[in-house]
Amino acid sequence: MAPQAQTRRPNFLVILVDDLAWSDTGCFGGEISTPHIDALAQTGLRFTDFHASALCAPTRSMLLTGTDHHLTGLGQLPEFIARSPSHSGKPGHEGYLNDHVVAFPELLRDAGYFTTMSGKWHLGLDKEHSPLVKGGFERSFAMLRGCCNHYAYEPEVANKADVPAFFSTNTAAYHREDEHIVTKLPKDFYSSDFYADKLLEYLTGNQESDPDRPFFAYLPFTAAHWPIQAPRENMEHYRGRYDAGPLALRKERIERQKKMGLIPENVVPHPVVAPEVPAWDDMTDDARARSCRTMEAYAGMVERMDENVGKVVEYLKRSGQYEDTYIFFLSDNGAEGAAIEAGPTMQGNTLAHMQKYYDNSLDNIGRANSYCWYGPLWSQAGTAPCRLHKWFSTEGGIRVPFILSKPGLPRKQEAGQIESAFGTVMDLAPTILDLAGVPAQNGGVFKGRQVYPVKGVSWKHWLASTDGGKELKVDEDMIHPPDYEVGWELMGCAAFRKGYWKVNWVPPPKGPGKWQLYDLSQDQGETKDLAEEMPHKLEELVGLWDRYAKDVGVVGLKNELQDYRALTAEEISADTTWLRFMNAHEEPVGAAA
Ligand SMILES: O=[N+]([O-])c1ccc(OS(=O)(=O)O)cc1
Numbered sequence: 325m326a327p328q329a330q331t332r333r334p335n336f337l338v339i340l341v342d343d344l345a346w347s348d349t350g351c352f353g354g355e356i357s358t359p360h361i362d363a364l365a366q367t368g369l370r371f372t373d374f375h376a377s378a379l380c381a382p383t384r385s386m387l388l389t390g391t392d393h394h395l396t397g398l399g400q401l402p403e404f405i406a407r408s409p410s411h412s413g414k415p416g417h418e419g420y421l422n423d424h425v426v427a428f429p430e431l432l433r434d435a436g437y438f439t440t441m442s443g444k445w446h447l448g449l450d451k452e453h454s455p456l457v458k459g460g461f462e463r464s465f466a467m468l469r470g471c472c473n474h475y476a477y478e479p480e481v482a483n484k485a486d487v488p489a490f491f492s493t494n495t496a497a498y499h500r501e502d503e504h505i506v507t508k509l510p511k512d513f514y515s516s517d518f519y520a521d522k523l524l525e526y527l528t529g530n531q532e533s534d535p536d537r538p539f540f541a542y543l544p545f546t547a548a549h550w551p552i553q554a555p556r557e558n559m560e561h562y563r564g565r566y567d568a569g570p571l572a573l574r575k576e577r578i579e580r581q582k583k584m585g586l587i588p589e590n591v592v593p594h595p596v597v598a599p600e601v602p603a604w605d606d607m608t609d610d611a612r613a614r615s616c617r618t619m620e621a622y623a624g625m626v627e628r629m630d631e632n633v634g635k636v637v638e639y640l641k642r643s644g645q646y647e648d649t650y651i652f653f654l655s656d657n658g659a660e661g662a663a664i665e666a667g668p669t670m671q672g673n674t675l676a677h678m679q680k681y682y683d684n685s686l687d688n689i690g691r692a693n694s695y696c697w698y699g700p701l702w703s704q705a706g707t708a709p710c711r712l713h714k715w716f717s718t719e720g721g722i723r724v725p726f727i728l729s730k731p732g733l734p735r736k737q738e739a740g741q742i743e744s745a746f747g748t749v750m751d752l753a754p755t756i757l758d759l760a761g762v763p764a765q766n767g768g769v770f771k772g773r774q775v776y777p778v779k780g781v782s783w784k785h786w787l788a789s790t791d792g793g794k795e796l797k798v799d800e801d802m803i804h805p806p807d808y809e810v811g812w813e814l815m816g817c818a819a820f821r822k823g824y825w826k827v828n829w830v831p832p833p834k835g836p837g838k839w840q841l842y843d844l845s846q847d848q849g850e851t852k853d854l855a856e857e858m859p860h861k862l863e864e865l866v867g868l869w870d871r872y873a874k875d876v877g878v879v880g881l882k883n884e885l886q887d888y889r890a891l892t893a894e895e896i897s898a899d900t901t902w903l904r905f906m907n908a909h910e911e912p913v914g915a916a917a
Contacts, residue, residue, distance in 0.1 A: 345706020368729025390753030420448030430460025661713030750780030
């Protein structure tokens, strides 16, 4: 008798976008042209209550391990751990994936999957913390730091010691391919194009060598992180589109989201909070023009990223792998609202360095030798109706666009189905492992080391269920139970959610520096503080946050922001952690791209 054909195990593609706003893409109410992401939403499910952490590396660590970032080693951004005396050396604040967690691609690799990534890593600079060693990725091309110039451009500076720390860590395109530091990138390098092409090279290699081997692919774009840079042809599509300014864009997007059924008709949007920048109407014409041009470049950057999503999906279709591939699409945190010019990292000679070596004149914005960010006004057009943006554990910082796409999902009953079920980035690891039929490492000893249990939950059962595309009710067929509890803490901000109840701590100047209470089922904008009206509820949730903070090892909180400071030159040379971020090419030369 012929052996029974084994059911083919599914493939997985996780597309993570850096600092993408909630409402940038067409399918989430944006005006930016994103037909390929919109097509994923049409073939899958779009989520309106999906959450990450308020910052990049912490979210990435949660995604790959399924647990809270204070346990993974990314209790704080690596760059800030190095500068914060109260965080450095504390458990869970190593600045890389520590030994107490398992990145799930390693489990997939051990179970026979081809595992590969191309794009931003930000979970450790050294070989021992690399995607190959710590991430379980068989093939990887990894941008190691938090960001870099998207064209890999670096100005000629006579004396490297004159380069301010901010630029040393945030410009050099510092990559590792498998175990080797990359010393050469192609002349026409542009981040999104290159990362997608590299991923296709790895996937094609796998297909050619073993067509039946399933894959897990991770594509963490560095778009649309600052410096905001985009090819002219994409940027030109938005010429003049943003001249009415960020407040007009905000209104426009809110209206579109309502029409699309993404937010309730009666939602009360949180007001824009941006005390660190001048009001739009008070800005000079020149400053407004450059701000609008930066938003044009940002839109071009998102559009180009979408084209690359299209390229990867097209490859999957062409090679006959698309039907078997679960595609996850999400952002790592809320839109980037930092007015970086007002931040402590800009102290000293940083702004002067920028003026000397970069050209942020109107017609140069978006090019390789420009260095721009779009600030808290445009970002709050992107996060509306929610409160604030990246860095904050209010909904604007942690609610992210999320799409799960695969042809033939039982759960999906209608085109472009919108799901209001709550989920978090910690759910991806258990869900993907479950769908692959590979057991999660839920605590216990893994390869000789004690590891933390997974906090997220698998969606497998929920995805297989059908509810006719109905709106989920609070107590009906949710992924998580209605009183599910999750905590957040980063950068002096904190939050705890139990079902739709949420408490927030936002320090001054953007918040009151005391706990506030919200009912998210009625108030997505977090506008009506119920703390005084419902003291018992407040006390319950604050108590739960205290327990969470103790359980996961939160360091600091209320004075945390004051703890960060610019390092002196002497401290920089004495601090080896910070030095590692500074020194772009400290390792011997390896493979060149
Ligand atoms: O201060 N830094 O060096 C810094 C801050 C934020 C940042 O962006 S993130 O996406 O990595 O959070 C990168 C670098």
